[in-house]
Amino acid sequence: MNKLGPIKPFFSIFLIVPFLVSVQLMRGQNSKEKTPVDLVYPQLDTENxxxxxxxxxxxxxxxxxxxxxxxxxxxxxxxxxxxxxxxxxxxxxxxxxxxxxxxxxxxxxxxxxxxxxxxxxxxxxxxxxxxxxxxxxxxxxxxxxxxxxxxxxxxxxxxxxxxxxxxxxxxxxxxxxxxxxxxxxxxxxxxxxxxxxxxxxxxxxxxxxxxxxxxxxxxxxxxxxxxxxxxxxxxxxxxxxxxxxxxxxxxxxxxxxxxxxxxxxxxxxxxxxxxxxxxxxSEWNQLLGRIKIKGGSEEEQRRFYTDLWHALQGRRIINDANGYYPDNTADTFKIEQLPLSESGEPLFNHFNSDSFWGAQWTINTLWQLVYPEIAESFVNSLLQYYKDGGMVPRGPAGGNYTYVMTGASSSPFIVGAYQKGIRGFDVDMAYEALKKNHMPGGIMAKAGYEHATSLGGGLGHYIEEGYVPFPLPEGQFGYHQNGPSLTLEYAYQDWCLAQFAKALGKKEDYGYFMARSKNYKNVFDPTTGWVRPKNKIGEWLEPYDPFTHGSGFSEANGAQNTWFVPHDLEGLSELMGGKAKAVAKLNQQFEEAKKLGFTSGTSHAQELHPEYSRIPINYGNQPSIQTAFIFQHLGRPDLTQYWAKEVANTVYEGLTPARGYNGDEDQGLMGSLAVLMKIGLFQMTGGTEMEPMYQITGPIFDRIEIELNPDYYEGKPIVIQAENNEGQSPYIKTASFNGKKLKDFTLSHELLVRGGTLQLKMSPPNHKDHSSN
Missing domain, CATH: 2.70.98.10 (Beta-galactosidase; Chain A, domain 5)
Known part of the structure; x- marks a missing residue:
């Protein structure tokens, strides 16, 4: 539904939610039947x-x-x-x-x-x-x-x-x-x-x-x-x-x-x-209960609701119940007030938040499908920071910019919301704010935690020369000044902004940002087949080892980060010599990563371990968590189905304080990813394209039912039914939605939110192997 409209009262998110609570869940509180709250295991990963x-x-x-x-x-x-x-x-x-x-x-x-x-x-x-x-x-x-x-x-x-x-x-x-x-x-x-x-x-x-x-x-x-x-x-x-x-x-x-x-x-x-x-x-059950599951073991069900619980916390309200909030974006501290409804309630809430770095593959998809009112409130909060301080933040704390991580990571979140019809915000102001963030003087120009200057992000080089040099010739001004990583991130975020411009009929802006989105090609070295650091005069970094952590890559190595081109995977594969060669390359990376459990140890602190740091795919941190889903875009949905389930059942399984996310969970990002992998839905671009699409990868449960918020999506519940799912077969033989066969294992957002049944017939485990041939 692409409907414009007034900002909806935020208090309705958690108070006016009768559609959320099934009779079954309410009965569960007074019987032996377990509700989602009963299944959550809060101590997961608490040793780390x-x-x-x-x-x-x-x-x-x-x-x-x-x-x-x-x-x-x-x-x-x-x-x-x-x-x-x-x-x-x-x-x-x-x-x-x-x-x-x-x-x-x-x-x-x-x-x-x-x-x-x-x-x-x-x-x-x-x-x-x-x-x-x-x-x-x-x-x-x-x-x-x-x-x-x-x-x-x-x-x-x-x-x-x-x-x-x-x-x-x-x-x-x-x-x-x-x-x-x-x-x-x-x-x-x-x-x-x-x-x-x-x-x-x-x-x-x-x-x-x-x-x-x-x-x-x-x-x-x-x-x-x-x-x-x-x-x-x-x-x-x-x-x-x-x-x-x-x-x-x-x-x-x-x-x-x-x-x-x-x-x-x-x-x-x-x-x-x-x-x-x-x-x-009751409030937690109302939110967790929007997704109901059947099948799998009790441990798998408990882990699923623990993941979903993590997806709904970490980012915190900072406004009072009467709408007053701290504005620390300028030189002088101010107390401001959010717009109020006729009854005196804030129309939305204002938040502290860690970065949206990696949110395009996690909370973008989960919140905007299952909790659109939460996504809309966060968009309004991000725009409130723009009105107060002149920039959409990457991650604010106490009403204060922090410049955590890099790029304009909030852009995909806001664009994704718009493209999915979540539009209870000032759309024109949102575009103005994001465009400013992507230009000199905006947040894209700042490196991580760069508070006093706007040089560390290398945005001027990216615009003039088509890439961010490494090392940056101006010197060190913040953290994560990693030229190749920044170039890849900016190119993807520019593509997202270009889609927003296209949707609003801004043809000149669309052309400009689409051209910038191709800059990722300038840091791809065809002689090695990897993205590689390049200095100011165009010389490749020597010596170069794509498995060395850091050295031009933010919280990743070159092998992991090379695949950060979600908006143009076909173009990336052409640089690698074609789709077949790209598939073989990535498949080999997964085979090697499997030996270490697909992560750099069991905690974020182990990423620099001499052995773990060289892993070619790391599902314990954000830069390569999209990689299992790349195969489908290169014509091999079977490999996406296989590796996505392997990762879900290796990285995001079990109930123990000793491990859980095997890295950096970052306020719901890994919890959200685990949920999406287990229900079998994913969006490579975070749903920022003109017609957002979902990849269908096969759930770990036999039946999943997703309640939709009728204020945003008027469809019936979404039911995902997996037949022949014994032993969690990874492969999908056929897929249909409301009786119509899906040829390429994709489904549009527009169709999905009309509701209905996604019927999947799974193949026996020995139906195919997972080689790249």
Missing amino acids: SRWFFFSSACRPFGMVNLSPDTETDGAWGSGYRYKVDSIRGFSHIHAWQLSGLSVMPIDLGKIDMETPQYDYSSSFDHAKEEVSPGYHKLHLDRYDIDVELTSTKRVGFHQYDFNTENGAVLINLSGQLGPSKIEDGSLEQVAPGIFEGELTNAPTMRRPKATKVFFRIVLDRDVDEVSNPWDDGKLILRLKGGTGKVKMKVALSYTSRENAKFNLEHELPHWDFGQIVQDSR
Whole structure:
């Protein structure tokens, strides 16, 4: 549906969703039947966790992301780490480059106040722990305190059960907390059980401006003493009333204490802890339940909903319930307000977000098909940054540009939304904003974390000479100044913008950006058959090893990055000597990558390992996650079907804290990719072409049903039915949609969202082999 229209109220995303919850799911909450929430395994991959990775007591995209922290020193190796057996606090913000307000219930009788900077952490036992989306329960062994956590969007809700007369709550307003150093904390008691205050996330290399967090704390028991025994920003609230349960609400705001109070009163005016747990559970079930699966093992079903759960979190709301938000895009900090509906609700939400680098193959497809209202809200948020600061961001934190990663990675996301008929935003402004991003002075000109200049991205060279040199002759101005990677990325993003220009009838712009999209050819070396670094005067880098990590390639090696031409795979194959030679080359890369499990080890930190770094395909990071789907574009859908299933069942399988995404999950990107591989749908360009198409690759389940949001797509549910899928045969013998045979295993977005049945007849496992011949 290509319909223009007014911006839709964002609050309807999670509140007005009766179409989402099937009777079957609702019954499941009161019976032995498991709902999607019951199937999620939150501890997946938490031995390799980073600050924003783990979630428990939070809502989808909530400002509050409340969970226990076992490590707090730095952005990496911090947060909830499964093998660390001590809790150091329960903090409310686990965002990319942001943290805030850690609290800890304690027994004062077990703390020596005379010891400076005393360690107040407590051991805990996973055997006594319960974790599910929206809820976390554990026991603090040292203090003999049961802790339960849940939340609304902007309010953390705690329930402690004290077995002591000396119960207290420690409020930590200083020191390192994940990625941020917490400074300038203050706390004021405004009533016997009510406190308000603020703290500051000090600047980081990635987020160069300080970010304040305001809060309001309300307890259902009075506090008779507030002390600062160590004079280091760790305050102790001594509770009245002895043993028993204590409830505590903690509301947040990035704008003011008054708005923290508003958020609390608006979202949590009562003290019914169980009701909030149930509300959170229901909200998660509503979103997760849009995709229903049958078949496969219980472990495979659990892993699927865990992947889908990861696809719906990590990126966090920063606006208050009344629409106020922090604008840190200019020299002077401002508090602005989003447009409101007639009832006073924000028409959309504003977000913190890691980069959209790689989103074209992940959340582009998943969100824009299954959660179009979420995609639309993010588009409006990105455009709000443009209105405030003059650029669409790559990944904002605290209302502040960070310039994380490279290129104009938000362009494919916005163009993909438009091409799929998601248009509740100012289309003309969106085009204006993206075009500015692709020209000198725009975000494409900046390297990773390049805050003060616009030279590191090499955009001037790309426009004038047709490629970004490596090394950049101007010098070092940021991170990821890798000429070949930048050239490939810019060329693809230019192609996406050209499609937007074509759709809007901007013929001159279409021709200009289409011409730029061919620049990838200028970094392909025909003598070696690889994309290769080239210096300012046109000399190829010597010596050159396409399996060396880095050296011109961002978080990849040359073998992986050579295939980053999603918009012109036929042109790339011609450079390689034709489709047959390109297929043989890529197939050999997959055969070699299979020996190492298709990833550079089991965590992002292992990518530089001498052996793992040389892997020719890496599904643990974004630059080569599209490669299994390339074969189909070169006339070999059987190889796409085979390798996509091999990757899904090797990389994105199992339920263990020891591994899960085998690399850098990046706020839902790998979770989304895993979901798409398991339902058998993919879009090579992120759906940015004039008529977006889906590749059909075969699901791992026998039946999948996708509910469509009727505000965007008026069709019936999409049913994917796989016959003869015993043993998860990778090959599709025939495919039909609503009874009409599909000749090339592709289906348009326009047809798919009308709803109906995609019928797949799978071939026996020995039907074909996976050679390139």
